Amino acid sequence: MPDLSTKALRTRSRLLDAAREELLLHGGALEVGRVAERAGVSVGLIYRYFNSRAGLLAAVVEDFHDRYQAEVMVADPLPGAAHWCQREERRVHRAVQFLYAEPLAPLLLVSLAREPEVASLEAQRIAENIRQGADNIRRGQAAGQLPAGLDPQLVAAMVLGGMHQALLEALGRRPRPPQEQLAHQLWHFIRGALAPV
Structure with missing residues (x-):
């Protein structure tokens, strides 16, 4: 633009x-x-x-994802954390907090996910998040806090895919699971997948 x-x-x-x-x-x-x-x-x-209408909807979706990136994926959720796990557990809590507070989250991630302009943008953002997640895992490996044998790209895809599906399930429920309980269970799943040192 x-x-x-x-x-x-x-x-x-x-x-x-x-x-x-x-x-x-x-x-x-x-x-x-x-x-x-x-x-x-x-x-x-x-x-x-x-x-077009599609362009307007795409702009709304882009804005949503830009805010998610800034508040969850890019920001350091716990500056000065001694261990990778401390920082990433806080990031999981921030992700849940953002999505629970965002009124559009259930619509964009569940109801509108099949709209072509939403699906296309979502695919781009997922690929970007996987790349960011893989870089993050590599930093944990370089610090000796995550197992060296993990394939960062595959593990990031598995973790983010599982997290995405769990969040879709939670956002679609009435009533939703308590925010802290969901964040705790997500972190338990992620920690188990990564087996930190």
């Missing part, structure tokens, strides 16, 4: 907020006309910023 002025960034943000509200209000349905009405703009402005 080309550089936008401050006013254009505010307008784009208002459109994304309106789209999120519409998705939540209508259980994942997104009509451009309703988004424009909610944002107080013309329908044409949505097409100017996002090209």
